[in-house]
Amino acid sequence: MSVPTTTRAIVLTAPVRGEVTDKTFELKTVPLPALADGQVLLRLKAFSxxxxxxxxxxxxTDPARLYVPPVLAGEVVRSPSIGEVVASKSDKWAVGAKVAALAGWAEYAVVDEAMYPAHTTPSELPDSNLHSLDVLGWVGLTAYFGLFKVARPIKAGSTVVVSGAAGGVGSVVVQIAKHVLGARVVGIAGGKAKCDWVRGLGADECVDYKSATFADDLKAALPDYADVFFDNVGGAVLDNMLALVKRHGQILMCGAMDQYNGGExxxxxxxxxxxxxxxxxxxxFLDYADSNAEAVENLAKWVAEGKINGPNAHTVVANKLEEVPATWKRLYSGDSRGKLISKLE
Amino acid sequence: MSVPTTTRAIVLTAPVRGEVTDKTFELKTVPLPALADGQVLLRLKAFSxxxxxxxxxxxxTDPARLYVPPVLAGEVVRSPSIGEVVASKSDKWAVGAKVAALAGWAEYAVVDEAMYPAHTTPSELPDSNLHSLDVLGWVGLTAYFGLFKVARPIKAGSTVVVSGAAGGVGSVVVQIAKHVLGARVVGIAGGKAKCDWVRGLGADECVDYKSATFADDLKAALPDYADVFFDNVGGAVLDNMLALVKRHGQILMCGAMDQYNGGExxxxxxxxxxxxxxxxxxxxFLDYADSNAEAVENLAKWVAEGKINGPNAHTVVANKLEEVPATWKRLYSGDSRGKLISKLE
Incomplete structure (x- = not known):
């Protein structure tokens, strides 16, 4: 094939205040830079x-206080991606290799051969294997480092509570805490269907934060309080959990979904x-890059052993490129299970 | 003198919801228990x-989640106190000894000879020396353990921010951080007069949280952000500081004055x-009792060297017993400086 010099891409129209709207993103054709030494051109296949x-x-958000550069107006929207190498100036990756990379919502992207910089091991990936976007990608590393590097040692019988338990990180936390660490696991998720799914992952209990009796239900699920609360949500979930973490217990602050659209x-x-x-x-997870190899090795082993992330542990949506932003917004409507992934049709 | 069998005391009428009112406390005459072995009867002189x-x-507040038993309706209101032994069944304390003890708002109290259980060293105290209620008492221990046991090592030139800087704990933190540790110290206090007083203690800067320009002033005072934020206040002070603590920095949560009357x-x-x-x-401070001797030794040395807590570092109010609750409420009106102490007339 001839090497493309432009790509269709979703770009940010302007930084967002409050809610993301239909005008936040737009589909454009943008130039692709010429390949420099050590770079590859990817045809992108899937986005987490x-x-x-x-x-x-x-x-x-003050860029000086953010942990990555912001996406600026006119830039392609950044996303962990899987792609196939279609042109290479890298000794590491030949044309045809399928790799994971931090790219963006586009059909093609030029990326450095280091790929997911210093946080996972790209490998040949059949299209059906999206683990580099979930359990071997950011969410797996986040769950792993939270439970093994940030939390004080979790013993069999410790009580671990995780909010956003049906989400990308939360669903991996549930499975590792239960099937690897032997903890008592209480998930928090929105709605009965999600809670059933979280129980199916192995949680001993799952409490529905949308229920009118949420505060009482949560308290009833934690008669001996929680050793560790792994919070992805913030909001009323965090407020209730402050009263239910054990003396000298720990809260891992991994996200604040309730605050993401400007909420107090x-x-x-x-x-x-x-x-x-x-x-x-x-x-x-970025702070634990020295332990990436250990994490990926263990996570891959647990997948192979059937302890975590069976085939139903993520939600894969077939999309045209222009449909990708709407799929991303499903994170906020809460109708996905596990890691939400768009796969380009 | 004959040993009294009753005492005038301030008792709690009922546990409080929302604001403390004139009906929260009442003056009553209550019986004193007979002395058991190992106990002394104190004539109380001062309360912190x-x-x-x-x-x-x-x-x-759920008693199971509180770190001390609650004061119940009809009980004498609990307070760290200084008193003189007027009757003794203790080998440790003879009649005439002046000691610090956890007693309450009363003229007399029966206490165990252990006194301030496991957190300070009672000693002979001339009436004019109230350090056992401030820098050698709870506030000194809190400041000391916060800075030396909870905070990661604070170096000369580290930036330490403390809220409630004109209060009991805050004023000791300012002085130790500046005069012992050599940190850059930024205090936060309410009003110009208090801020001037905090600068007088040694703070490099003091930011007035009552000013309309508080957020900007605080940001301007912290161009390189804070290594450690020692928070006694919560509220908007904490919210602003979340954006001004360094990457991988620390917040010591020591109090939440803004939340004490039920505020969100x-x-x-x-x-x-x-x-x-x-x-x-x-x-x-209760969790560091093993280090009490070290703390008291160092704090007393720094007082002797003139590094901390000169004679103006606390506010002593001469009170009749019935006036003591109103003096306590001055903590909330914010018109005291340093540790607020009632001395019985």
Whole structure:
């Protein structure tokens, strides 16, 4: 094939204040840079949908306080991706290789051969194997580092609570905490169907945060409180959990889905942090790159052993490129299960 | 003198929901228990006023989640106190000894000879020396353990921010951080007069949270962000500081004055905990009792060297017993400086 010099892509029209709208993204044809040494051109096949993207496109977040550069107006929207090498100036990747890379919502992208910089091991991936976008990608590493590097040692019988339990990170946390660590696992998710799915992953209990009796249900599920609360949500879920984390227990702050569209976090139980000497630790998988090899090795082993991430542990949506933003927005409507992935038709 | 069998005392009428009112406390004459072996009867001379008392008398706090037993309806209101032994069944304390003890708002109290259980060294105290209620008492231990046991090592030139900087704990933190550790110290306090006082203690800067330009002033005072934020306040002060703590920096959660009367904590900047991998650690001096001797020795040395707590570093109010609750409430009106102490007339 001839090497393309442009690509259709979804670009950011302008940084966002408040809700993402139909005008936030637009489909354009943009130039592709010429390949430099050490780079490859990818034909992109699939994208994993990151809640964190909302931060990267936020109008009000000070770039100096963000952990990655923001996506600017006119730039292709950034996304972990799987693609096939169609042109190469890299000794590492030949044409035809299928790799994982941090690229964006486009048909083609030029990326450095290091790919997912320093956080996973790209490998030959059949189209049907999307694990490099989930359990061997960002969400797997986040769950792994949270449970093994940030949390104090979790023993069999420890109680681990995870919010967003039906989401990308949360669903992996549930499975590792239960099937690898032998913890008592209480998931928090929205709606009965999601809670049933979370129980199917192995959670001992799942509490529906949309229920009118949520606060009481959560308390009933935690008669001995939680050793570790792995929070992806913030909001009322966090507020209730402040009263239910054990003395000297831990909260891992991994996300705040409730705050992503500009919402204020309202806490009635903040004093519990003092009363019960709770530790709240914000963390990102990026900080544990030295342990990536260990993490990927273990995660791949647990997948092979059937302990985590069977074939139903992610949601794959076949999309045309122009449909990808709407699929990403499903993270906020909450109708996906596990890691949400768009696969280009 | 004959040993009294009753005492005038301030008792709690009922646990409190919302604001403390004139009906929350009442003056009564209550019986004193007979002395058991190992106990002494104190004639009380002075009380230190604890913001935490609001928690101990709260109607809605689950006792199982509190770090001390609550004060119940009809009980004498609990307070760290200084008193003189007027009757003794203790080999440790003879009649005439002046000691610090956890007693209550009363003229007399029966206490165990252990006194301030396991957290300070009672000693002979001339009436004019109230350090056992401030820098050698709870506030000194809290400041000391926060800075030396909870915070990661603070180096000369580190930036330490402390809220409630004109308060009991805050004023000791300012002085130790500046005069012992050599940190750059930024205090946060309410009003120009208090900020001037905090600068007088040694703070490099003090930012007035009552100013309309507070958020900008705080940002301007922290061009390189804060290594450690020692929070006694919560509220908007905490929210602003979430955006101003360094990457991988620390927040010591020591109090939440803004939340003490039932107020909700509202945070716009919660995501900063994630972006900048901030650690928030709730702590209480009670957990570091093994280091009490070390703390008291160092604190007393720094007092003797003139580094901390000169004679103006606390506010002493001469009170009749019935006036003591109103003095305690001055913690909330914010018109005291340093540790607020009632001395019985």
């Amino acid at each position: 949908h990151e809640p964190a993207l909302r931060h990267w496109i936020d109008a009000d 976090l309202k806490l009635r139980n903040w004093s519990q942090v003092l009363f019960n000497r709770i530790d709240i630790q914000g963390f990102l | 006023h604890e913001p935490a008392l609001r928690h101990w008398i709260d109607a809605d 904590l509202k945070l716009r900047n919660w995501s900063q905990v994630l972006f900048n991998r901030i650690d928030i650690q709730g702590f209480l």
